[in-house]
Amino acid sequence: MECVDICSTADRLGLTDNQVTALVSVTLKAGGADLDKFVISTSTTRRNRMLTRYHISQEYMAAFSEDPPKYAALHWDGKMLRDVLGNDPGTTSETLAVLVSGPPAYPEGKLLGVPVIDSSTGTAQAEASMDLLEAWGLTGVITALVFDTTASNSGVHRGAAKLLEQQLERKVFYLACRQHILEVLVGAVWENLFGKVKSPENPWFKHFKDVWTDLTTDNPTTLSIRQKWLNKKKKECKEILQEILRSEKPPRADYREMAELTLIVLGDTPPRGIHWSRPWSHSSGQVDGQNLYSMKMFMFAEQLEYDEETVVKLERLNLFLGLFYTPMWMSSTLAADAPANDLQFMKDMMKFKRTDPEIAQAVLQNLKTTSGT
Structure with missing residues (x-):
């Protein structure tokens, strides 16, 4: 099993770096390996997982950029999730799921990222969404915004939708959640x-x-x-x-x-x-x-x-x-x-x-x- 498989499985199961390190150690030991010949530590595990995630994300972005959509709708929604990737695993953090719908190759939408944000304000959500749009090269194709009807999203002056529209520098459709x-x-x-x-x-x-x-x-x-x-x-x-x-x-x-x-x-x-x-x-x-x-x-x-x-x-x-x-x-x-x-x-x-x-x-x-x- 390659490192990418181990890291992907660990992320999918929500395992912490300590848990992954312990699991690797007992697996090697059970297989008769000499642990002194391996560099096994929580910090090593963390570095490898971060590097693997980076390479996977780059592969996804490269594949996506080969056939970019002509038009897309931007969706975002804040969620409190358990942090298994940050510096303090196990704690809950305010995150923002950001995706686009419209690309023919992704009928159910394409997830751009789930960044941790400092707060759920309209400004924080707009900045996080815009950063991902720029990273994926999608700022020029967004024609609609899909969002929940909370004040942080739909506020007339500081709502995320209004701020995103200003940063995109054009009018877009507002598709507030019915x-x-x-x-x-x-x-x-x-x-x-x-x-x-x-x-x-x-x-x-x-x-x-x-x-x-x-x-x-x-x-x-x-x-x-x-x-x-x-x-x-x-x-x-x-x-x-x-x-x-x-x-x-x-x-x-x-x-x-x-x-x-x-x-x-x-x-x-x-x-x-x-x-x-x-x-x-x-x-x-x-x-x-x-x-x-x-x-x-x-x-x-x-x-x-x-x-x-x-x-x-x-x-x-x-x-x-x-x-x-x-x-x-x-x-x-x-x-x-x-x-x-x-x-x-x-x-x-x-x-x-x-x-x-x-x-x-x-x-x-x-x-x-x-x-x-």
């Missing part, structure tokens, strides 16, 4: 119905998680819809979700569960049948998990012995989730469809005012805020 915008909307609906949650873990969801194993899941409650236009939306929603779940490349697990629960709430059966996943721990900021809890709470409200007011609120919430929110969420990754989807969603909410003015107004108000109009 799912983050939608999270604001459903968060406003929940708060409107049940009030603001001040604790780290939603007490409604904590109670539901604690009693989940005591529930009988063979007869879930489904929505009863009488209005003609809502029944039409119901049919459309079921067709959309069934098609998504039957596709060759189904969505990731939590999105798939949302689509399947929505079908069950609407009285339909998902393609792979009805399956119930155990509720996982949920913080107040995780909106996708909030929707999964809300649908299950409605379907088993009778066993949970909620009062009539709570049941009605859950029914209203699930009507919004099932007919409008989930289909919008599942199509939110299609940037080209976003304008038409947004307009249709707004049109539906204006019509939904006649059914539930409180929820519709909360959505429209926040949609107006997030769109900047």
